[in-house]
Amino acid sequence: MDAAPALIVINPSALQTAKQINGLVKNGLIHGFSRHSASPQVEYNVTFSDASSHLRGLFQAGTPIIGVCASGILIRALAPVLGDKHSEPPVIAVSDDGKSVVPLLGGHRGANELACKIAEGLQSHAAITTSGDNVFGIALDDPADGYTLANPKDAKGIMANMLCGEPVQIIGEAPWLQAANLPLAADAKQQIIITTSPEKPSENKLVFHPQTHVVGLGCARGCALEELEQLVLDQLETAGIAMGAVAAFASIDVKADEQAMLQLASKYNRPFRVFSPQELEAQAERLRNPSSVVFAEVGCHGVSEGAALAATGANGKLLVEKQKTANATMAVACAPAPVQAENVGRAPGRLHVIGIGPGRDDWRTPQASKWLGEADEVVGYSLYLDLVAPLINGKHRHAFPLGAEEERVRFALERAGTGKNVALVCSGDSGIYAMGALVFELLDRAEDQGGVSAQARRVEVASTPGVSAMVALSNRIGAPLGHDFCAISLSDLLTPWETIQKRVIGAAQGDFVIGFYNPVSMRRRTQLAWARDTLLQHRPATTPVVLGSNIGRPEEKLTITTLEKLEVDQVDMLTTVLVGCSQTKAGAQNAARPFVYTPRGYAKRIDAPKEVNASRLEDKQGETV
DSSP: OOSOOEEEESSGGGHHHHHHHHTTSSSOEEEEETTTTTSTTOOOSEEESOHHHHHHHHHHTTOOEEEESOHHHHHHHHGGGOOOTTTOOOEEEEOTTSSEEEEEEOGGGTHHHHHHHHHHHHTOEEOOOOHHHHHHSOOTTSOOTTEEESOGGGHHHHHHHHHTTOOEEEESOOHHHHTSOOOBOTTOSEEEEEOSSOOOOBTTEEEEEEOOEEEEEEEOTTOOHHHHHHHHHHHHHHHTOOGGGEEEEEEEGGGTTOHHHHHHHHHTTOOEEEEOHHHHHTTGGGOSSOOHHHHHHHSSSOSHHHHHHHHHOTTOEEEEEEEEOSSEEEEEEEOSSOOOGGGSSBOOOEEEEEEOBTSOGGGSOHHHHHHHHHOSEEEEEHHHHHHTGGGSTTSEEEEEOTTOHHHHHHHHHHHHHTTOEEEEEESBOTTSSSSHHHHHHHHHSOGGGTOOOHHHHTSEEEEEOOOOHHHHHHHHHEETTSSOEEEEEOOOSSSOHHHHHHHHHHHHHTTOEEEEESOOOSSOOSHHHHHHHHHTTTSOTTOEEEEEESTTSTTOEEEEEETTTOOGGGOOTTEEEEEOOTTOEEEOTTSSSOEEEOOOSGGGGTTSOOOOOGGGGBOTTSOBO
């Protein structure tokens, strides 16, 4: 368990126990209700207003959770987001007085070990409920580092049989299995096999593969995944090597962004590691197929063989020399012990461009939370980093001020180019008036024209969608975006004012609902007024206008006004402005919650004949729905 844990306090009475636990764990932060923090006796590192959504965000980010509270609180909060037990973070419940410590989730992902550590420090009891750990000191579905289990679904049954007294025989060598207290018998029907070769598993046969092999890869730029994959699978089969015995795929660093290699590693859930030409050239004397052509092109005499040998170390042996197709090459080397992939070469580097929405925990996508939790380093405007602080505790945090957008993006790309997994945090959606476009612009520019370095160009870039301010505001106030709409930024910092004017006039003539971003700033006070006056020439003075600031946050402020009454002083830099079209309506003015909406024209169909086309009411199976 490498991530820093979050200690959750529901009642202030548990704070003292939480502080004791915090002294036992690494980089922990105490999280508690914001309403309690007004008391001078209560000190929390992180506060929340909604415990359930806060817990779900932490869980989805992969943050270990230590709840100093009733276990039922954790169970009910996390139930909606429970999924694969093999990827969930540790979740531990500790009683307010610290006398009971119960690992609820992730027992084999660090929860059992952490619970025992906490219980020992508090001089209390850890309630470990996983049977294998208690009886045999081992969990067969959680192999030691450097080993994979070919058939994890059968582990539970074999473990149950052993708990009932049925013995097992071990074929092969694995120190962690030999050290366990398993009921062994040479003639047992149940088998545990340790092998690097393909072995058909069954409900009475568990097959573990020591990850001692590395597949070196090379290919022409743009090689198809299918060609590379088929080459690898064919050669592994010919050599009698199971995919489970492969610790990693490896290549030269100029291939760090090669899609076929990245996709292959992702498909088989293996790390992809890269080496510099100098590191690969150090293997030149060990190559079986050195090439002067390859040396002239990339600076080393062999890529696939060199990468396999470099990854398996000085004692590694080449088992499969370079094999090739029209566009791909591969080779396999074997080490005498399991290869720890994170210790060889470097990762290819990854930049995740993350839109966190307006900042509210339950409006952030699970993928955004997951990527934040997985990041090595986090880059962004300081305010945005503060909004996700609980998810990035313990990570390298690089905060930039407003106005330093290009420096921020360039820094993130260059850090990713060194092999780091970097998260670039944006508010709203990363592709809407945020950093997404700038990332790809810098990648597209030549280096001598202000682009990033060649190394930074090779990083894997991916984005996750976020809730934009315009969409969030529309949902908070009704449905003003119910018909055709557009977004226009009124900032002339990067776009000429004349161009912005043309766009406003076009939207006015087209009768679009308009979302105005960056409506004012400290120095810009005239653009919004001009836009208002221009729109008044094309739509009614009573057209609804919605103003929203800090949308979805506790300090949220929503205002409904009209186009003729819109004043610049009502708007600040944190305000999003939605101006309705000629059809937009403000309804329920005497209701508890006024709303604004833009109809799509369904009212025009009220007097239309109520004929029903029965064929349109049947699904593909012919059943009427």
